[in-house]
Amino acid sequence: MACFKGxxxxxxxxxxxxxxxxxxxxxxxxRLGFGSSQYIMRxxxxxxxxxxxxxxxxxxxxxxxxxxGMKASNPEDQAVRGGLLIFGVxxxxxxxxxxxxLYYKLLRKANEGLVALSDNGISPxxxxxMAYVAGLGFGIMSGAFSMINILVEAIGxxxxxxxxxxxLYFLTSAFMTMVLTLLHTFWGVAFxxxxxxxxxWELLLVIIMHxxxxxxTFLNPLYVATLVPAYLIMIGTGAWTYFxxxxxxxxxxxxxxxxxxxxxxxxxx
Numbered sequence: 421m422a423c424f425k426g427x428x429x430x431x432x433x434x435x436x437x438x439x440x441x442x443x444x445x446x447x448x449x450x451r452l453g454f455g456s457s458q459y460i461m462r463x464x465x466x467x468x469x470x471x472x473x474x475x476x477x478x479x480x481x482x483x484x485x486x487x488x489g490m491k492a493s494n495p496e497d498q499a500v501r502g503g504l505l506i507f508g509v510x511x512x513x514x515x516x517x518x519x520x521x522l523y524y525k526l527l528r529k530a531n532e533g534l535v536a537l538s539d540n541g542i543s544p545x546x547x548x549x550m551a552y553v554a555g556l557g558f559g560i561m562s563g564a565f566s567m568i569n570i571l572v573e574a575i576g577x578x579x580x581x582x583x584x585x586x587x588l589y590f591l592t593s594a595f596m597t598m599v600l601t602l603l604h605t606f607w608g609v610a611f612x613x614x615x616x617x618x619x620x621w622e623l624l625l626v627i628i629m630h631x632x633x634x635x636x637t638f639l640n641p642l643y644v645a646t647l648v649p650a651y652l653i654m655i656g657t658g659a660w661t662y663f664x665x666x667x668x669x670x671x672x673x674x675x676x677x678x679x680x681x682x683x684x685x686x687x688x689x
Contacts, residue, residue: 475561478519482512506638513630516558520608521623523554524615547616548609548665555608559601566597592643599650602658603633609661622664629653 486508493500527550535542570593586592607626614622633653639645 474519474523475516475558478512478515479565482508482515485511509634509637510631513634514627517611517623517627517630520554520558520611521615524550524612527554547612551609551612552605553608554612555605558608559604562604563597563601566600567594586641586643588643589641592640592647595647596637596650599647599654600633603629603650603654606654606657606661609665610657613661613664629657 486504489504489508490501493504495501531545531547531550570590574590607630610622611626614620614626633650636646636650
């Protein structure tokens, strides 16, 4: 996969950039369209403004700390700059999780207000819906900004792999963005579940997994060593959040039976 400074041979540059951006963002688009339904549209609208604000504030603070650290350090000292990079990743992860907790507290207060205003004393939005909204919003913003930064660099000039490096950089970056989007959704559900049930080990586990997945990116360009563990963590986290959200193996069995058309074997409600 190559990126060019110009369109070349009469091809408009804007067309080249737009086509490349579309291909790179395809896995993220698949993620957003995976559960396209009225429910997804509902929670997406709910998360549009407040979650974007919370995540962007955490990104702004992390960028500010990173900028100050880079300006205060010696640009020729690679060891110090490498240490600042690791510190920046860890600080950014912890700050994101802090803002996830603050967003939970905000939604909890809002939910109590909705209960007080409702006629039947029941909130129209469940905690599980709020958790999904929080995770989805964080995932969308994280994925969008991750891909935008890469696509800005991809505009050119240059060709990926020209010095013997892997030419799968943009493809693996897109799939890494997809797994992070999914993981943020799962982490949001698990994080809220831990807060609701005072299971603080669940919060700690979410933070540790976030740190591990972020730290895996330091293994690039060993993309297999980055993607395989990340996807294994995603599968395990998805299964965990499925069960803590009320899912069961019987529901999974019914789901797969319906996919095969064995409706005669599906019983119960």
